[in-house]
Amino acid sequence: MIESFAQLGIIAAASFSVYALASLGFLLIYIPAKFFNFTAAVPVLLTPYIAYAVIQRSGSFALGCLISLAAAGILGGFLYQVVFRRLGASGYSATIQLVATLGIYTAAVGVIGLIFGQQSVRIDPFESEAILLPLEIRVSFAQALSIGTAAAAILCFHVVWRRTEVGLRLRAMADDMILARILSIPVSRYAMFAFAAGFVLLGLAGVLGGFDSALRPTFAFPLVVVAMVAAAVGQGNARFAAALAASAVIAIAETAVAWYAGEAWARPVSLVCLIVILVWAGTQRRNSLRQV
Amino acid sequence: MEYLLHLLVMFGIFGALASAANIDAGYGGVLSFAYAAVFGAGAYVTAYLLGPQSAPVWLALPAAVAVGIGANLIVAAIASRLADGDFAVATLAAHGLFAAVVANTDLVGGPMGLQIPQVQVGGLSLSSPIVAAAIALSLLTLSVAAAYKLQRSSLGRALRVVREDAVLARSLGIDASACRVAAMAASGALVGAAGFVFASYVQFVHPDSFTTREAVLIVCMAIAGGLGTPWGAVAGAALLVLLPEGLRWVGLPAASEGAMRDILYGSLLAAFVLLRPAGLFGCFVPAAKPHDTTVR
Amino acid sequence: MSGRTIELKNVAVRLGGVDALLDVSAAFDVGVVAIIGPNGSGKTTVLNVLSGLVRLSRGSASILGKNLSTIPAHQIARMGIARTFQTSRILEWTDIRENVAAALSRTDLGGNGPSEAYRLAEASLTAVGLESLAGVRASTLSFGERKLVELARVHVRKPFIALLDEPVSGLHPSKFPIVADVISQVAARGGLVILVEHDYEFVREVAGQVVALSAGRLVGSGAPAEVLNDRAVLASFGGA
Numbered sequence: 099m100i101e102s103f104a105q106l107g108i109i110a111a112a113s114f115s116v117y118a119l120a121s122l123g124f125l126l127i128y129i130p131a132k133f134f135n136f137t138a139a140v141p142v143l144l145t146p147y148i149a150y151a152v153i154q155r156s157g158s159f160a161l162g163c164l165i166s167l168a169a170a171g172i173l174g175g176f177l178y179q180v181v182f183r184r185l186g187a188s189g190y191s192a193t194i195q196l197v198a199t200l201g202i203y204t205a206a207v208g209v210i211g212l213i214f215g216q217q218s219v220r221i222d223p224f225e226s227e228a229i230l231l232p233l234e235i236r237v238s239f240a241q242a243l244s245i246g247t248a249a250a251a252i253l254c255f256h257v258v259w260r261r262t263e264v265g266l267r268l269r270a271m272a273d274d275m276i277l278a279r280i281l282s283i284p285v286s287r288y289a290m291f292a293f294a295a296g297f298v299l300l301g302l303a304g305v306l307g308g309f310d311s312a313l314r315p316t317f318a319f320p321l322v323v324v325a326m327v328a329a330a331v332g333q334g335n336a337r338f339a340a341a342l343a344a345s346a347v348i349a350i351a352e353t354a355v356a357w358y359a360g361e362a363w364a365r366p367v368s369l370v371c372l373i374v375i376l377v378w379a380g381t382q383r384r385n386s387l388r389q390v
Numbered sequence: 391m392e393y394l395l396h397l398l399v400m401f402g403i404f405g406a407l408a409s410a411a412n413i414d415a416g417y418g419g420v421l422s423f424a425y426a427a428v429f430g431a432g433a434y435v436t437a438y439l440l441g442p443q444s445a446p447v448w449l450a451l452p453a454a455v456a457v458g459i460g461a462n463l464i465v466a467a468i469a470s471r472l473a474d475g476d477f478a479v480a481t482l483a484a485h486g487l488f489a490a491v492v493a494n495t496d497l498v499g500g501p502m503g504l505q506i507p508q509v510q511v512g513g514l515s516l517s518s519p520i521v522a523a524a525i526a527l528s529l530l531t532l533s534v535a536a537a538y539k540l541q542r543s544s545l546g547r548a549l550r551v552v553r554e555d556a557v558l559a560r561s562l563g564i565d566a567s568a569c570r571v572a573a574m575a576a577s578g579a580l581v582g583a584a585g586f587v588f589a590s591y592v593q594f595v596h597p598d599s600f601t602t603r604e605a606v607l608i609v610c611m612a613i614a615g616g617l618g619t620p621w622g623a624v625a626g627a628a629l630l631v632l633l634p635e636g637l638r639w640v641g642l643p644a645a646s647e648g649a650m651r652d653i654l655y656g657s658l659l660a661a662f663v664l665l666r667p668a669g670l671f672g673c674f675v676p677a678a679k680p681h682d683t684t685v686r
Numbered sequence: 687m688s689g690r691t692i693e694l695k696n697v698a699v700r701l702g703g704v705d706a707l708l709d710v711s712a713a714f715d716v717g718v719v720a721i722i723g724p725n726g727s728g729k730t731t732v733l734n735v736l737s738g739l740v741r742l743s744r745g746s747a748s749i750l751g752k753n754l755s756t757i758p759a760h761q762i763a764r765m766g767i768a769r770t771f772q773t774s775r776i777l778e779w780t781d782i783r784e785n786v787a788a789a790l791s792r793t794d795l796g797g798n799g800p801s802e803a804y805r806l807a808e809a810s811l812t813a814v815g816l817e818s819l820a821g822v823r824a825s826t827l828s829f830g831e832r833k834l835v836e837l838a839r840v841h842v843r844k845p846f847i848a849l850l851d852e853p854v855s856g857l858h859p860s861k862f863p864i865v866a867d868v869i870s871q872v873a874a875r876g877g878l879v880i881l882v883e884h885d886y887e888f889v890r891e892v893a894g895q896v897v898a899l900s901a902g903r904l905v906g907s908g909a910p911a912e913v914l915n916d917r918a919v920l921a922s923f924g925g926a
Binding site for chain 2: 133134185190191192193194196197198199200201202203204205206207208209210211212319323326330360362363365366369370372373376377379380381
């Protein structure tokens with residue numbers, strides 16, 4: 099009994115790791131562009147495919163990760179510079195930007211489908227090797243890598259966010275962009291950095307998530323849903339602790355539901371959470387004095 | 391010739407869907423992405439009644455319409471609590487829920503979908519291309535007529551005030567919630583009926599017919615054609631049903647058709663909403679003003 | 687219920703963790719009442735409560751004996767209550783005539799059609815001096831012109847109760863008499879006008895009663911001369 103709960107715990111921890119990375123990435127790109135940005139799904143989707151392509155050619159998993167994550171970062175910075183900086187300056191409402199990014203994401207799914215075809219591909223560098231812990235708990239290399247990477251990322255993130263100049267300035271921007279400008283923070287430079295870093299984290303979530311499931315063009319959406327829940331819980335004010343807590347709750351709930359009712363019912367869990375959180379946050383905002 | 395008729399059926403059905411979206415978004419100011427789910431709900435109810443339950447047609451059609459109204463009213467209830475952006479995401483999540491539930495419920499065929507036998511009404515088969523085309527185009531005409539009447543009615547005038555400023559509307563004595571509910575009930579009925587027409591024509595409902603691609607498509611048609619006028623939906627449906635056919639003629643391999651449609655719908659949606667939000671013939675720009683949520 | 691035109695009993699409103707109003711009690715019948723106080727004192731919240739746009743946390747508010755907490759905002763409006771907003775709410779995409787005509791419901795028109803609505807709208811626009819701009823698109827208006835459009839909206843409804851939020855703020859002083867006229871017309875018909883204002887000159891001119899709020903509490907009430915010269919009241923405004 100304890101063994102199977104512990105095993106489920108490992109699964110939940112691995113899910114949480116992927117979700118946490120996606121949430122951190124999403125909240126970073128939320129700082130300069132305060133709306134539900136569907137282009138966040140692009141690095142989640144694209145990065146593992148690029149990694150796969152590089153691995154096929156070079157045989158090196160490390161090189162595949164490196165190149166694909168770098169590509170994600172560059173894409174993020176580029177998208178901010180070329181697209182979102184202008185959209186923000188042109189006074190488009192949050193809803194219009196949201197709808198536009200949904201269009202961009204849909205088109206991107208099409209492009210990926212066109213290039214890689216509809217057949218699914220897998221990244222499985224460890225070929226299902228695993229570590230055996232006491233109590234016969236099995237941790238696959240992939241799960242260990244996910245949990246380890248996420249732990250390291252969260253730690254680094256916390257240090258940068260709380261203890262460095264960069265983090266301080268990003269926090270100011272998250273709170274109030276106009277005030278940040280008045281405080282002589284070079285907002286666009288930091289925004290570009292936030293986008294690049296966010297896309298790298300999202301890409302990382304995509305690669306790690308890709309170990310467990312086969313890659314298909316629609317694979318990114320569930321991860322982004324979780325990231326959005328986290329953003330909604332964080333109320334867009336970059337309350338990372340709350341966002342990580344939300345990711346944990348979803349990971350645990352999904353694992354429990356999957357164990358009890360089957361894999362297929364796990365996906366609706368995050369969707370229900372998203373709707374509930376949005377309605378709750380909407381009701382909260384109604385009682386707040388601040389104009390939206 | 392058969393293929394042309396098939397195109398007309400799709401044009402009629404999706405035009406009706408886009409028209410429903412126009413009623414909600416163009417007149418009511420509510421931008422929802424849930425239409426593919428409401429459409430799917432109508433289609434699934436039709437399929438379930440006509441298939442496993444072998445119910446008669448005169449039961450299935452009203453059931454589909456009722457389900458359409460009910461589903462869209464649930465969406466309306468969520469809309470009253472959320473700001474525009476959050477609401478759009480919530481409707482996408484609701485769509486995802488519908489898709490997940492339907493794909494996992496064996497009662498309606500699960501991932502295999504549901505097959506239904508041919509439906510005959512007065513000697514005419516609803517799955518025959520000619521009959522279906524006639525029905526679909528009638529439905530489209532009905533939806534355009536409904537939009538036209540709505541626009542000129544006092545409900546339509548009240549809706550335009552609600553659309554622009556719900557708080558102002560209330561302070562002028564307009565029951566904003568009731569107006570929105572009325573509009574969304576009407577559009578829900580149209581969408582449910584479209585579901586019935588689709589299911590009886592194709593004779594097969596499957597989760598893959600109601601994906602995010604369709605959700606994006608319907609909104610894309612409504613926005614590209616133009617919100618706030620009865621004709622926008624027709625123009626948008628014509629554009630988005632004809633363009634993929636045009637691309638086919640250019641000679642793209644059939645396997646990538648799904649991907650090409652994604653690229654087409656996605657880029658058109660983004661392009662229109664950013665560059666020409668009023669669409670081809672529209673007179674209303676969606677969601678341009680932020681929602682004031684500090685008052686009820 | 688005593689059936690006074692407006693009655694507030696121990697009203698408290700909490701918005702977003704802040705007490706916008708705390709234990710406010712007051713009653714008004716007819717005439718012109720001005721609410722004064724520094725920013726954030728809760729003045730607009732009183733109007734929001736009376737027009738049904740904000741819910742009470744505690745206490746009760748009633749109009750003509752009817753408890754407001756059970757009546758939705760649009761029905762309160764239909765009872766004959768018209769209001770203006772601190773930041774004018776205008777329908778940007780139509781012309782001014784349409785903006786004013788939109789205030790008239792079927793009952794207001796007594797069965798007559800839209801042309802009657804436009805006629806009445808034009809009469810109200812003339813009353814506020816905007817008749818030459820009747821066909822102009824509302825999005826092109828200046829701040830002061832928007833205030834006057836909102837005033838015309840109130841005028842056209844011939845309301846029983848008018849709630850005006852800073853009706854002269856941002857207006858050129860030469861327009862003040864227009865606002866004073868509309869206010870006195872409502873009062874002359876036996877109605878009640880409640881206005882929120884910072885301009886004490888204007889308040890002295892039009893108001894029969896003044897209520898002072900500070901940090902959500904009632905700190906003074908009475909004739910204008912009394913309240914506006916009350917050192918204690920002005921001190922509690924914190925130098926505003």
